[in-house]
Amino acid sequence: MKTIKVGIIGSGGIAGAHAAAYRKLPFVEIVAVADIIPGRAAQFIEKHGLTDTQPFDHPDELLKLELDGVSICTPNASHCRTSVDALRAGKHVLLEKPMSVTLQEGLEMVAAAETSGRMLSIGFQPRYDPNMKLLQRIVQSGRLGDVYYVETGGGRRRGMPGGTFIRKDLAGAGAMADIGCYSLDMALNTMGYPRPVAVSAFTTNHFGRNPLYHQEAHQFEVEDFGAAMVRFENDMVLQFKISWAMHMDSLGATMFLGTDAGLKVLPHGTGPWSGVWDGKIGAMTLFHDEFGGHTATEVPLIGHNLNLFDEKVRDFAEAVRDNRPAPIPGDEIVIQQAIIDGILRSAESKREVSVELPADVKATAANAPQDLAM
Numbered sequence: 001m002k003t004i005k006v007g008i009i010g011s012g013g014i015a016g017a018h019a020a021a022y023r024k025l026p027f028v029e030i031v032a033v034a035d036i037i038p039g040r041a042a043q044f045i046e047k048h049g050l051t052d053t054q055p056f057d058h059p060d061e062l063l064k065l066e067l068d069g070v071s072i073c074t075p076n077a078s079h080c081r082t083s084v085d086a087l088r089a090g091k092h093v094l095l096e097k098p099m100s101v102t103l104q105e106g107l108e109m110v111a112a113a114e115t116s117g118r119m120l121s122i123g124f125q126p127r128y129d130p131n132m133k134l135l136q137r138i139v140q141s142g143r144l145g146d147v148y149y150v151e152t153g154g155g156r157r158r159g160m161p162g163g164t165f166i167r168k169d170l171a172g173a174g175a176m177a178d179i180g181c182y183s184l185d186m187a188l189n190t191m192g193y194p195r196p197v198a199v200s201a202f203t204t205n206h207f208g209r210n211p212l213y214h215q216e217a218h219q220f221e222v223e224d225f226g227a228a229m230v231r232f233e234n235d236m237v238l239q240f241k242i243s244w245a246m247h248m249d250s251l252g253a254t255m256f257l258g259t260d261a262g263l264k265v266l267p268h269g270t271g272p273w274s275g276v277w278d279g280k281i282g283a284m285t286l287f288h289d290e291f292g293g294h295t296a297t298e299v300p301l302i303g304h305n306l307n308l309f310d311e312k313v314r315d316f317a318e319a320v321r322d323n324r325p326a327p328i329p330g331d332e333i334v335i336q337q338a339i340i341d342g343i344l345r346s347a348e349s350k351r352e353v354s355v356e357l358p359a360d361v362k363a364t365a366a367n368a369p370q371d372l373a374m
């Protein structure tokens, strides 16, 4: 069996899920782990019982090794630099979400992948939910007619992270990037990643900055709520809202309004950290007219026991081993990065801003390879 060697850069919370997923794959060897906090990579290796794995206190040292791929599990603001360095060092990259903070960074990363001939795959594990694939199949089948309006987002009543997630220099952005990227990927992937042209957005952080609600309020520098209207080249609009905290139970369903039918989608799970599309789909209902009557059809969901996180790591590792293209390519996700960048610029300037994507960024990713099989 062909084996591959991988490294993990950043050994905090989510790196553990990468290590656990790689360890389930007999053809993968975790050769090294790096973290910029001295000693942290070594602690991680010990904690996860990784025998024969080398620790490094800087990613540059890890990148000197002969590795086939790396998982990048560092805070958002370092995603660009770390990915570009890894790609230039000849490593395939599985990068944790969100892709980056700004559009410029995203474009730099895509260019580095192209020139290095290595893949840049972004870690959106919900894509591996068979019901996410079903959603995409329903919309792309044309059953809804022309989709002219999409509403999505997620609302946690109370679910604000702390630490590296709330510092602007490390996270770059708050709820918008942290959980908003999941909603955006769900809606845009379903629609074949149309090109955005303009964004009008509002963000705020009434909860994060209030010591009543957050223990680290004094250093809370990002947004805990955002809302945006995004216009696309194909004359579709997307209404997007996201909250880490609010005085409300939910921000509503995700919906696709088409000329022939509408589709309502509910997230899976309950509780303070749920409702943000980072996992499975809860329910799907198709609204349509039959024989002149208003009809609602519950779409039967596909039962499964997949660990979506393991699936994403496995798909990346197999793509490296089998020389396949990136499962969730950076040159597709850069389109949602353009939206996040537009949201941040619009919220700052309190004006609608235009989104300028270079012409060579895919017009739509609908023709990108998609595994719609179930």
Ligand SMILES: NC(=O)c1ccc[n+]([C@@H]2O[C@H](COP(=O)([O-])OP(=O)(O)OC[C@H]3O[C@@H](n4cnc5c(N)ncnc54)[C@H](O)[C@@H]3O)[C@@H](O)[C@H]2O)c1
Binding pocket: 009, 010, 011, 012, 013, 014, 015, 034, 035, 036, 037, 040, 058, 059, 073, 074, 075, 076, 078, 082, 096, 097, 098, 123, 125, 163, 164, 178, 278
């Ligand atoms: N897909 C998911 O379900 C999921 C879940 C949680 C977090 N994430 C993403 O994973 C990333 C990391 O999140 P986390 O919860 O593990 O954060 P964390 O703060 O727990 O860990 C980040 C680690 O990276 C290290 N680090 C920082 N800069 C570095 C650099 N340049 N090189 C090497 N190490 C560096 C830090 O010292 C820290 O140990 C974030 O981008 C986050 O959005 C994804």
